[in-house]
Amino acid sequence: MAMEKSGYWRRRIQRHIVLLAAASLATLLAYLATPPPDLRHRLSMATAYAALAFIAASLALGPWNLLKRRPNPVSFDLRRDVGIWAGALAILHTCIGLTVHLRGRMWMYFFRRLHPLQLQKTKFGFANYTGLIAALLFLLLIFISNDASLRAFGTRRWKSIQRWAYAAFGLSIVHGILFQLVEHRKLPWVLVFSALTALALLAQLLGVLRARRAQSARSPAPR
Numbered sequence: 001m002a003m004e005k006s007g008y009w010r011r012r013i014q015r016h017i018v019l020l021a022a023a024s025l026a027t028l029l030a031y032l033a034t035p036p037p038d039l040r041h042r043l044s045m046a047t048a049y050a051a052l053a054f055i056a057a058s059l060a061l062g063p064w065n066l067l068k069r070r071p072n073p074v075s076f077d078l079r080r081d082v083g084i085w086a087g088a089l090a091i092l093h094t095c096i097g098l099t100v101h102l103r104g105r106m107w108m109y110f111f112r113r114l115h116p117l118q119l120q121k122t123k124f125g126f127a128n129y130t131g132l133i134a135a136l137l138f139l140l141l142i143f144i145s146n147d148a149s150l151r152a153f154g155t156r157r158w159k160s161i162q163r164w165a166y167a168a169f170g171l172s173i174v175h176g177i178l179f180q181l182v183e184h185r186k187l188p189w190v191l192v193f194s195a196l197t198a199l200a201l202l203a204q205l206l207g208v209l210r211a212r213r214a215q216s217a218r219s220p221a222p223r
Contacts, residue, residue, distance in 0.1 A: 012077060015077070026054075027046045030046035030050055038100075040099055040100045041100050044096045044097040047089055054082060055090070055196075056203075057082050058086050063207025064207075074155055075158070084145050087141055087145075090134065091135050094134075123182050126178060127174075134168045134171035137165075
């Protein structure tokens with residue numbers, strides 16, 4: 001038993017090392033693709049697109065199991081680990097992004113009296129709120145991404161909380177679309193954003209269709 005547990009954690013650690021390398025590479029590539037000289041803006045862009053790539057991957061893993069006719073449990077380590085890195089990148093992006101436009105005066109993004117632009121009434125303000133709520137949801141999802149939370153909440157309640165990942169994804173997409181408009185992003189960035197979003201949505205759609213077909217096949221034929 002001790003050797004099995006040791007082997008389990010060794011595999012988890014190795015996977016996290018691989019995911020760290022993948023996250024670092026994705027962030028580096030996006031950083032290099034962002035024109036200088038603003039360091040904060042480049043880091044914000046880099047972590048945003050790396051996070052979106054990991055979110056899309058985490059949302060595709062469950063449907064992939066269904067399409068390959070593999071078991072798709074409520075929680076499995078690969079999806080959990082990819083999701084942890086997706087959430088970590090999203091939270092890191094939020095922390096960096098809040099220092100870009102107002103140079104660290106984060107409170108001005110959310111309190112009308114402290115900023116003359118009335119940010120709440122603009123695309124920029126709405127983008128900030130959707131991004132902040134998404135980041136808080138990702139923080140919640142990271143917090144429950146462990147066996148202890150699964151045991152404490154029970155499968156059904158844990159899954160109901162975990163489904164907030166879809167809300168976090170939706171808010172992230174709205175946040176991303178608004179910033180595409182606010183910052184007048186170049187076409188290549190728009191295409192990458194659209195491709196990653198479409199990948200996640202297509203995977204979810206295919207997974208739903210496959211699950212419905214499987215359920216229909218299991219249902220007894222009417223007499």
